[in-house]
Amino acid sequence: MRIVAIRDIVSPIRSNIANAYIDFSQMTASVVAVVTDLKVEGRRVVGYGFNSNGRYAQHGLLNERFVKRLLDAKPVSLLDDNGLIDPAKCWTVMMANEKPGGHGERSVAVGVLDMALWDAVAKAARVPLWKLLAERYNGGKHDSKAWVYAAGGYYYPGKDLEGLKDEMRHYLNLGYSCVKMKVGGASLGEDLKRIDAVLNIVGSGDRLAVDVNGKFDLPTALEFGRAIQPLGLRWYEEPLDPLDYLAHAALSTQYGPPIATGENLFSMQDARNLIRHGGLRPDRDILQFDPALSYGLVEYLRTLEMLKASGWSPRRCVPHGGHQFALNIAVGLQCGGNESYPQVFAPFGGFADDCPVVDGRVALPDTPGIGFERKADLWSVMKEIA
Amino acid sequence: MRIVAIRDIVSPIRSNIANAYIDFSQMTASVVAVVTDLKVEGRRVVGYGFNSNGRYAQHGLLNERFVKRLLDAKPVSLLDDNGLIDPAKCWTVMMANEKPGGHGERSVAVGVLDMALWDAVAKAARVPLWKLLAERYNGGKHDSKAWVYAAGGYYYPGKDLEGLKDEMRHYLNLGYSCVKMKVGGASLGEDLKRIDAVLNIVGSGDRLAVDVNGKFDLPTALEFGRAIQPLGLRWYEEPLDPLDYLAHAALSTQYGPPIATGENLFSMQDARNLIRHGGLRPDRDILQFDPALSYGLVEYLRTLEMLKASGWSPRRCVPHGGHQFALNIAVGLQCGGNESYPQVFAPFGGFADDCPVVDGRVALPDTPGIGFERKADLWSVMKEIA
Numbered sequence A, B: 001m002r003i004v005a006i007r008d009i010v011s012p013i014r015s016n017i018a019n020a021y022i023d024f025s026q027m028t029a030s031v032v033a034v035v036t037d038l039k040v041e042g043r044r045v046v047g048y049g050f051n052s053n054g055r056y057a058q059h060g061l062l063n064e065r066f067v068k069r070l071l072d073a074k075p076v077s078l079l080d081d082n083g084l085i086d087p088a089k090c091w092t093v094m095m096a097n098e099k100p101g102g103h104g105e106r107s108v109a110v111g112v113l114d115m116a117l118w119d120a121v122a123k124a125a126r127v128p129l130w131k132l133l134a135e136r137y138n139g140g141k142h143d144s145k146a147w148v149y150a151a152g153g154y155y156y157p158g159k160d161l162e163g164l165k166d167e168m169r170h171y172l173n174l175g176y177s178c179v180k181m182k183v184g185g186a187s188l189g190e191d192l193k194r195i196d197a198v199l200n201i202v203g204s205g206d207r208l209a210v211d212v213n214g215k216f217d218l219p220t221a222l223e224f225g226r227a228i229q230p231l232g233l234r235w236y237e238e239p240l241d242p243l244d245y246l247a248h249a250a251l252s253t254q255y256g257p258p259i260a261t262g263e264n265l266f267s268m269q270d271a272r273n274l275i276r277h278g279g280l281r282p283d284r285d286i287l288q289f290d291p292a293l294s295y296g297l298v299e300y301l302r303t304l305e306m307l308k309a310s311g312w313s314p315r316r317c318v319p320h321g322g323h324q325f326a327l328n329i330a331v332g333l334q335c336g337g338n339e340s341y342p343q344v345f346a347p348f349g350g351f352a353d354d355c356p357v358v359d360g361r362v363a364l365p366d367t368p369g370i371g372f373e374r375k376a377d378l379w380s381v382m383k384e385i386a
Helices: A057-070 A087-094 A106-124 A130-135 A163-176 A190-203 A218-231 A245-253 A267-276 A296-309 A323-332 A376-382 B059-072 B087-095 B106-124 B129-137 B160-176 B190-200 B217-232 B245-254 B266-278 B296-309 B323-334 B375-382
Strands: A003-012 A028-038 A043-050 A145-151 A179-182 A208-211 A260-263 A336-341 A361-363 B003-012 B028-040 B044-048 B145-151 B179-182 B209-213 B259-261 B336-338 B362-363
Touching: A003 A057, A003 A106, A028 A106, A028 A376, A028 B003, A043 A106, A057 A087, A057 B059, A087 A106, A087 A296, A087 B266, A106 A130, A106 A296, A130 A323, A163 A179, A163 A190, A179 A190, A190 A208, A190 A218, A190 B296, A208 A323, A218 A245, A245 A260, A245 A267, A245 B266, A267 A296, A267 B179, A267 B245, A267 B266, A296 A323, A361 B259, B003 B059, B003 B106, B028 B375, B044 B106, B059 B087, B059 B106, B087 B106, B087 B296, B087 B323, B106 B129, B106 B296, B129 B323, B145 B323, B160 B179, B160 B190, B179 B190, B190 B209, B190 B217, B217 B245, B245 B259, B245 B266, B296 B323, B323 B336
Parallel strands: A145 A179, A145 A336, A179 A208, B145 B179, B145 B336, B179 B209
Antiparallel strands: A003 A028, A028 A043, A145 A361, B003 B028, B028 B044, B145 B362
C-alpha cells in the first residue's frame, strides 16, 4: 500500500449564522483525498478527510509542509506490520522538524490528513472505522449507536423567537431529543427569553444545552450561571476563553450543573492543562476536543490515554464538529456521544443518509471506512477530488 | 496614510545546525512589505516585517486571511487620531472572525504583519521605534543600550569540542560577554563535557546559558538540573515541553538557579497560564515570548500588562528571536535584553551594521522605524519586495 497522490480543495461552508464570537459568512473547509495504489474488490482505495467548521481551510499549510513530507517519505516507512498505512507513523513524518507548542492551524492541516489516512486504512482492511477502532484499541467492545444532539440556535439577521422555536421543533421532528442553542450574543434578559422559548418546545432543561463560544469574562459567566442554574440545563458550554483555566476553576466552584468545553484546545498538552488546572468535575462535565481540528485521531488517542490516567472516562467526551469521523470514534471507543448539525455547515454537517436519528441516537453504516460514500451531498463534493 | 499594497516572499533561512528537537535544513521565513501612500521627505513609507526562526514562513495564511482582511478594511478604520496607521486597530481587523484558542501559525502571520505596521508607523512619525514606544507606553523613559547574548552552540555534523570552543571565542571577540549553547541532543555525560569546554572559554557560569529546546521529560530535566546546579549557569532554558506548566512548577521546587522559557507560547493567554501555573519565580526566572511569532507588539503589550498585574517586571523579559524588532522593544519598554544570533539565521540574525556589541550591550541607531535599512544583508532582501 502506497500513497500515490494527495489532492486538496477549499470548499466554502459559509452561512449567514453567527455565534457570540464570530460570523460564518467567510468560513471555509479543506477537503483532501489521499489516493493509494491499493485496489480492493477492483476499486482503488482513496481516503478522504475535511476539517470541521470554526477553523478555516488549510490549503497553504497542507502544501507548504504536511503533504510534502508525506509524499517525500519512503513509502515503507509509513506502513504497519501488515503492510497497511500506519497513521501513527504518518503522524511522526508529518510532524518532523515541528517545534513543540503553538497548537493551532497546523493541528487542522494534520487533522484533515489524519482523517483521510484512517479512512484509507479502514477501507484497505474492509471494515468500518468504528469496528477497526474497537478491535485495535477497545478490546473489541463498541456501542451500537451514538447519542447525538442537534447543535443550532444560532443568531442570524431577522431571526426572532418564533424562528428559533420552529428550528427546535424541526430538530425534534428529525428524531433528536436534545438540542443546543447559542447564547452570549445578546443581553442576558434577551437570552433568557430565548432559552425560555426553547424550553417550552423541548420540555425540560436536560434536553437543552447553551453555548457561549468563549465570549464571557468571569464576572459575566458567573452572572449568567446564576441566572440559568435553576433551569437544570444539559450543559453550559464554553462560558469562558478556552485557555483561561483558572477562570473555569473559579466558575466550577459556583456553578453546580455540567460545564462543557474543549473544542478550541487542539493538542493533548492543552487538553491536559484543562484537566489539571481547569477545576472540571469528572462526574459531570463534558470534554469536546475535536479530532479533526486537533492533529487527528493519532493525537486523540493520546488525549484519551491522558484522560484515563487522570481518572476521566471516555464517556465524558462528546466531540465538537458533527462529523462522521468523530461519530466512528464515539461508537468504536465508547465515548459519550457526538455533536450534530442538522441544518448548517452543509454538506459537512450530518451523518449517513440511511441512518436516521431515532430517540436522539444514531447508528453507523457497515460501509468500509468512515462512511462518506453513504452521505450523498458530501460524497458529491469528495468524489470530484480524487 | 493608507495601505496601498502588501507583498510577501518566502526566504530560506536554512542551516545545517540542529537543536535537541529539530534540524533547520528546511527552515523558511516570510518577509513582508506594507506599502503606504505616505511620503516622508520625498520617500514613500514602506514597513517591513519577518518572522524569526523556529517557525516557518506563512505565505498561505497571510494571503488566505490576514493580508486580505487588511486590504479589504476601510482605510480610515485603520488610523489613529493623528491619521497614522494604528496597529491595534489593524490587529482587530486581522483577527475578525477568528475564534479564541489555537494560538500557533496564525500568530506568526499576524506577527509578521504587525512588525511591518510598526515599522511604517515609526517611519511616518520620523522616529525610531524604540523612541516611539518609550513616548507612547513608558512615560518617555528608555534604556540607552540593550543587554544581548550570543545564542549558538548548536549541534551540527562533524562539530567537535574544539569547534564549539572556537565558536564561543569568536562571540567574545565580537563583544559578547554571555553566550548560550544547545544541550539535550547528546548524552548527559557528553553535554557536561561540552559545557565544561565552554566554561573554560567564557570564564564563569553566569556568562553561559544552556538551552534544551523543550526536549526533556520531568525526570530527565530533574537529573540534568542536579548535574548543572553547582555550575551557577546564567539560565537553564526550555527544559520541558513549553505547555507542561505543572512540570515546570515541579522542576522549580528542585532547581534553584534561573529557569528560562516562553519562546513557544504565542499569546497573552498562554503566557498567563505559564505565570499562573508554571511556578516560575519573579525574582530570577526569564520570560522569552517572541513578539514576531506571537501576534506582534499589540499582543506583547497585553502580555506586559498581564505580567505587571501579576507582579512581574518587564526586566524579566528577554525575547527570543534575535531581531531588531524585539531589540527596539527591549530598549523602549525597558525589558531585560534581547537574544542575538551572530552566526546563524542570516540575514535575519543580528542588528544594525554600525552598532557593534560592546561589553555585551548594543545601542540602537536613530534611523526612523525599526532600523532594517542599517543592516545591509537584510536590507538587500527587503528592498526587493516593495
